[in-house]
Amino acid sequence: MSAVLKGGPTLRAGRGRRLRVRASAAVLVAVLAAVLLVPLLFPLDEQAVDMANKLHAPSAAHPFGTDDVGRDVLLRCVYGLRVSLLVGVVAALAATVIGTAVGAAAGAAGGRTDRMVMRVVDVFSSVPHLLLGIFIVAMFRPGVWPVVASVGLTHWLSTARIVRAEMLSLRSRDFVDAAVSGGASRWRVAVRHLLPGVLPQAGLAAVLMVPHAIWHESALSFLGLGLPTHRASLGNMIQSARGTLLAGDWWPTLFPGLFLIIPTLAIASLAGVWRERINPRRRSELML
Amino acid sequence: MTADPHPALELSGITAGYERRAPVLRDVSLTVHGSEAVGLLGPSGCGKSTLAKVAALLHRPYAGTVRLGGEPARGWRHRAPRAQRTAVGVVFQQPRLAADPRLTLAALIAEPLRATGRGREATERVRELADAVGLGGDLLDRRPHEVSDGQLQRACVARALVLRPRVLVCDEMTAMLDASTTAALVTVVEDYRQRSGAALLAVGHDRTLLERWCDRTVELAGAGGGTDGEEVRSAPRAPADTSAG
Numbered sequence: 169m170s171a172v173l174k175g176g177p178t179l180r181a182g183r184g185r186r187l188r189v190r191a192s193a194a195v196l197v198a199v200l201a202a203v204l205l206v207p208l209l210f211p212l213d214e215q216a217v218d219m220a221n222k223l224h225a226p227s228a229a230h231p232f233g234t235d236d237v238g239r240d241v242l243l244r245c246v247y248g249l250r251v252s253l254l255v256g257v258v259a260a261l262a263a264t265v266i267g268t269a270v271g272a273a274a275g276a277a278g279g280r281t282d283r284m285v286m287r288v289v290d291v292f293s294s295v296p297h298l299l300l301g302i303f304i305v306a307m308f309r310p311g312v313w314p315v316v317a318s319v320g321l322t323h324w325l326s327t328a329r330i331v332r333a334e335m336l337s338l339r340s341r342d343f344v345d346a347a348v349s350g351g352a353s354r355w356r357v358a359v360r361h362l363l364p365g366v367l368p369q370a371g372l373a374a375v376l377m378v379p380h381a382i383w384h385e386s387a388l389s390f391l392g393l394g395l396p397t398h399r400a401s402l403g404n405m406i407q408s409a410r411g412t413l414l415a416g417d418w419w420p421t422l423f424p425g426l427f428l429i430i431p432t433l434a435i436a437s438l439a440g441v442w443r444e445r446i447n448p449r450r451r452s453e454l455m456l
Numbered sequence: 457m458t459a460d461p462h463p464a465l466e467l468s469g470i471t472a473g474y475e476r477r478a479p480v481l482r483d484v485s486l487t488v489h490g491s492e493a494v495g496l497l498g499p500s501g502c503g504k505s506t507l508a509k510v511a512a513l514l515h516r517p518y519a520g521t522v523r524l525g526g527e528p529a530r531g532w533r534h535r536a537p538r539a540q541r542t543a544v545g546v547v548f549q550q551p552r553l554a555a556d557p558r559l560t561l562a563a564l565i566a567e568p569l570r571a572t573g574r575g576r577e578a579t580e581r582v583r584e585l586a587d588a589v590g591l592g593g594d595l596l597d598r599r600p601h602e603v604s605d606g607q608l609q610r611a612c613v614a615r616a617l618v619l620r621p622r623v624l625v626c627d628e629m630t631a632m633l634d635a636s637t638t639a640a641l642v643t644v645v646e647d648y649r650q651r652s653g654a655a656l657l658a659v660g661h662d663r664t665l666l667e668r669w670c671d672r673t674v675e676l677a678g679a680g681g682g683t684d685g686e687e688v689r690s691a692p693r694a695p696a697d698t699s700a701g
Contacts (some may be wrong), residue, residue, distance in 0.1 A: 341553055342548045342553040343553065343554050343555055343556045345509070345546070346548065346554050346555075347556070347571065349512055349513075349541055350542065350567055350571050350572075350618075351538045351541055351568055351619065352567075352571035356571055360556075361556050365558075
């Protein structure tokens with residue numbers, strides 16, 4: 169009886185998690201299929217306008233309606249998501265590589281090097297990272313790569329902290345002592361014994377950063393600092409649709425918003441399940 | 457033996473611990489001669505393992521010197537010259553923690569050879585040592601999580617012997633093991649010691665085992681705030697033939 173009572177909620181939680189994983193995976197497969205296939209089937213002329221068809225409500229011809237210069241919102245959403253995913257994935261990877269290198273160097277070296285590196289990390293962390301990101305994009309002409317640089321160069325700090333902490337905890341294990349006693353150099357201990365141990369955490373940090381980086385791209389574009397305004401990007405679309413929202417035309421804002429929220433939730437949800445598997449004691453929380 | 461001018465391992469005036477104001481060990485001295493086996497006994501928390509780590513140049517003491525074959529230790533951990541570091545083989549209490557979970561047992565045993573640029577000898581040495589510690593063929597291809605504690609500790613003993621150390625430090629080597637594995641590993645260590653003339657420092661709290669295994673035993677008292685390593689007890693020699701030294 170007590171076993172049944174104990175088993176009940178856990179089983180239900182397990183089923184809920186399976187459902188969440190499947191739903192998230194389905195969303196991501198659909199997203200990937202859309203961003204890979206749609207541009208092949210429906211090329212988009214980013215400069216084209218069609219003033220005769222401006223601000224049509226969703227219909228069979230335009231399922232998501234048209235925007236204030238008559239462009240199809242659905243098509244632009246898919247193209248926008250493509251840019252966002254590209255920026256998100258590349259920026260998250262760049263940030264993870266930098267963060268892992270810095271954190272691993274600090275954690276493996278220890279002592280004074282560690283303290284110095286981590287003080288630098290603290291200094292960078294004390295500046296709001298969106299501000300720092302704006303500073304970086306402002307130095308270049310608008311485009312995809314300045315946005316990637318802006319997000320990548322401001323988001324390695326947390327990964328560096330995670331990797332360093334993990335390295336420090338691994339460093340005190342007996343197998344590291346055994347390696348030192350077996351004549352391994354510092355480099356060998358770091359690369360062969362410590363780094364492989366922190367890669368799952370670093371990989372998780374990278375995945376969790378993808379949604380965050382996507383939001384940053386949108387935020388920068390929304391502020392007018394990210395991609396050129398004619399580029400179909402989710403941030404640009406929401407920015408240019410602000411005025412029409414007040415006039416009661418909800419579709420040019422709602423659909424890009426959903427395209428931003430749903431895939432990022434799916435990625436974050438899968439990453440949360442991954443985190444529970446790596447570290448079952450810590451409950452997963454969404455980090456957006 | 458006491459006349460030996462260059463004992464294999466000589467710890468003198470060691471004060472060590474993890475907090476400078478409250479060291480675990482205070483002014484401890486201990487000498488182990490070549491081909492001698494010394495058992496280090498004491499209650500938990502008295503600093504046995506710390507002393508073992510100091511002897512293996514893995515933990516820097518606050519004061520005192522360590523000499524290996526008469527030569528003072530010139531650093532600790534990575535600062536110790538590789539030749540000094542590898543002159544001491546270490547076996548740890550918990551094989552799970554002492555084995556890198558990503559290496560197969562064969563790679564685990566060969567790791568010190570690869571780390572010191574002698575990877576070419578690996579295949580042959582691994583086969584030789586695996587035979588000696590009793591690890592059968594397919595076990596060598598498994599990873600630590602696929603073998604038992606006893607099998608893993610056999611691999612760890614093989615790893616400690618692979619560079620032919622002149623001093624072997626066994627820190628509670630058999631605490632996690634059943635009687636037959638304990639007997640097998642003690643035999644492996646004794647064989648090595650008799651063939652190579654290496655010194656052995658066996659740390660543990662199993663008085664019966666250490667008194668039968670070692671030439672003499674030394675006790676660390678567990679007094680609060682520090683320990684004096686007086687050699688309070690000398691046990692009879694083990695029945696094994698250790699007169700060669």
